[in-house]
Amino acid sequence: MADFLTDKPAKLERAFLVGVQTADMKEGEAAELLGELQELVANLRITVARTELVNLRRATPALLLGTGKAQEIVDLAKAEGADVIVFDEALSPAQQRNWEELSGLAVIDRQEVILEIFSDRAHTREATLQVALARMEYSLPRLTRAWTHLSRQRGKGAMGGEGETQLENDRRTVRDRITHLKAELKKVVSQRSVQRTKRQRVPVPTCAIVGYTNAGKSTLLNSLTGARVMAADKLFATLDPTTRQLVLRGNQKVLVTDTVGFIRRLPHGLVEAFKATLEEVIVADFLVHVLDVTNPNVEQHHATTLAVLAELGAGDQTMITVFNKTDAADAAMRRSARRLAPDALFVSALTREGLDGLEARCLELIAEAHAVTELLVPHTRYDVIARLHATGHVQSEEQLDDAVRLIGRYPPTQAAFFAPFVVK
Numbered sequence: 001m002a003d004f005l006t007d008k009p010a011k012l013e014r015a016f017l018v019g020v021q022t023a024d025m026k027e028g029e030a031a032e033l034l035g036e037l038q039e040l041v042a043n044l045r046i047t048v049a050r051t052e053l054v055n056l057r058r059a060t061p062a063l064l065l066g067t068g069k070a071q072e073i074v075d076l077a078k079a080e081g082a083d084v085i086v087f088d089e090a091l092s093p094a095q096q097r098n099w100e101e102l103s104g105l106a107v108i109d110r111q112e113v114i115l116e117i118f119s120d121r122a123h124t125r126e127a128t129l130q131v132a133l134a135r136m137e138y139s140l141p142r143l144t145r146a147w148t149h150l151s152r153q154r155g156k157g158a159m160g161g162e163g164e165t166q167l168e169n170d171r172r173t174v175r176d177r178i179t180h181l182k183a184e185l186k187k188v189v190s191q192r193s194v195q196r197t198k199r200q201r202v203p204v205p206t207c208a209i210v211g212y213t214n215a216g217k218s219t220l221l222n223s224l225t226g227a228r229v230m231a232a233d234k235l236f237a238t239l240d241p242t243t244r245q246l247v248l249r250g251n252q253k254v255l256v257t258d259t260v261g262f263i264r265r266l267p268h269g270l271v272e273a274f275k276a277t278l279e280e281v282i283v284a285d286f287l288v289h290v291l292d293v294t295n296p297n298v299e300q301h302h303a304t305t306l307a308v309l310a311e312l313g314a315g316d317q318t319m320i321t322v323f324n325k326t327d328a329a330d331a332a333m334r335r336s337a338r339r340l341a342p343d344a345l346f347v348s349a350l351t352r353e354g355l356d357g358l359e360a361r362c363l364e365l366i367a368e369a370h371a372v373t374e375l376l377v378p379h380t381r382y383d384v385i386a387r388l389h390a391t392g393h394v395q396s397e398e399q400l401d402d403a404v405r406l407i408g409r410y411p412p413t414q415a416a417f418f419a420p421f422v423v424k
């Protein structure tokens with residue numbers, strides 16, 4: 001499958017970035033996002049020639065910005081020798097097309113940049129399929145733009161007759177690919193859920209590490225479990241969940257999963273696409289939310305992660321909040337982190353400072369969630385006894401006249417099932 005950007009490395013080399021501060025945004029938010037966009041674009045090995053922050057009072061349907069401002073930006077971009085204009089704000093397909101016509105340059109938005117990075121990083125079959133699907137869905141309404149791969153051969157302005165037919169063909173091709181990708185994904189995901197069901201039969205509690213991209217999730221997994229997940233100072237180093245076993249004190253085991261990082265303005269298609277991968281997050285017994293305490297935008301990162309978790313249906317999960325990179329933090333950073341999350345732990349995945357405390361907190365949560373309970377199960381309900389053996393851990397089993405008395409633990413996901421038999 002051809003790539004929109006990587007197909008034409010000769011063309012897209014210098015970017016002109018545009019950040020848009022709208023009335024409903026917090027003071028300085030657009031500037032922060034623009035800084036992040038700069039990093040994202042650099043990740044694609046495109047030089048950032050210049051950035052421009054625009055204050056927008058009212059969005060226009062045609063170009064988002066007013067025509068005067070738009071022309072000004074085109075002139076600036078050309079003066080800088082840019083070959084692509086990148087908007088932090090999402091552009092509608094029509095706005096994007098209008099910008100490309102006005103400027104004669106490639107015009108993309110943050111969403112597309114993120115899609116490109118994900119596509120660069122995808123290695124396993126599932127990640128590749130998910131990213132391909134998100135890109136196809138993004139490009140479907142954008143096929144008429146001047147420089148899309150699928151419509152590139154068509155000359156500009158040749159929209160009558162043959163052009164229309166071509167467009168119809170392109171649309172069909174993309175729709176067919178979407179159908180095909182969805183079917184492939186279904187197969188891959190069902191294989192994975194078989195693996196997970198197998199794992200759930202073992203009564204090992206599970207934990208998912210979540211957080212903003214580059215917070216140090218993979219480094220933390222590596223430090224905790226001796227795993228060798230790639231950790232790197234780049235955004236979205238991890239796309240696929242990796243699960244490793246961590247052995248806590250008293251030989252208590254817990255399965256820890258590292259997950260894809262979150263980011264502000266994550267393309268919606270990607271959240272959708274990654275829901276399957278992030279199922280690990282939803283089914284986990286608890287989450288470890290990792291934050292980079294040294295990042296000046298840590299407050300936004302905190303809010304973004306919580307928002308994405310809520311969108312995934314994991315908003316109510318039990319969570320340990322962890323500020324990472326304490327080795328590089330000063331007192332002021334620690335103070336504001338403390339204000340943001342008073343119960344949080346402070347660790348350094350790099351120097352291992354604070355990891356004992358984190359492990360102790362995990363143990364506490366597991367003990368709370370998997371408290372030893374006493375159950376009285378009628379002889380007629382052998383299925384209940386069988387389920388406790390299968391999903392939990394039975395310490396003792398005693399035959400009484402009218403029931404079986406069991407003492408054991410079970411995972412929280414089974415609590416509703418066992419509740420009627422619990423001895424108060």
Ligand SMILES: Nc1nc2c(ncn2[C@@H]2O[C@H](COP(=O)(O)OP(=O)(O)OP(=O)(O)O)[C@@H](O)[C@H]2O)c(=O)[nH]1
Pocket residue numbers: 211212213214215216217218219220230231232233234235236237238239260261262324325326327328347348349350351
């Ligand atoms: N100083 C310091 N740097 C750290 C620490 N933990 C991680 N890092 C660095 O932060 C960068 C990102 O670490 P990763 O573990 O890849 O972060 P991640 O959260 O997995 O990132 P994504 O997979 O991209 O979402 C790397 O350069 C790490 O070396 C720490 O405790 N202290």
Ligand SMILES: [Mg+2]
Pocket residue numbers: 217218219230231237238258259
């Ligand atoms: Mg990672």
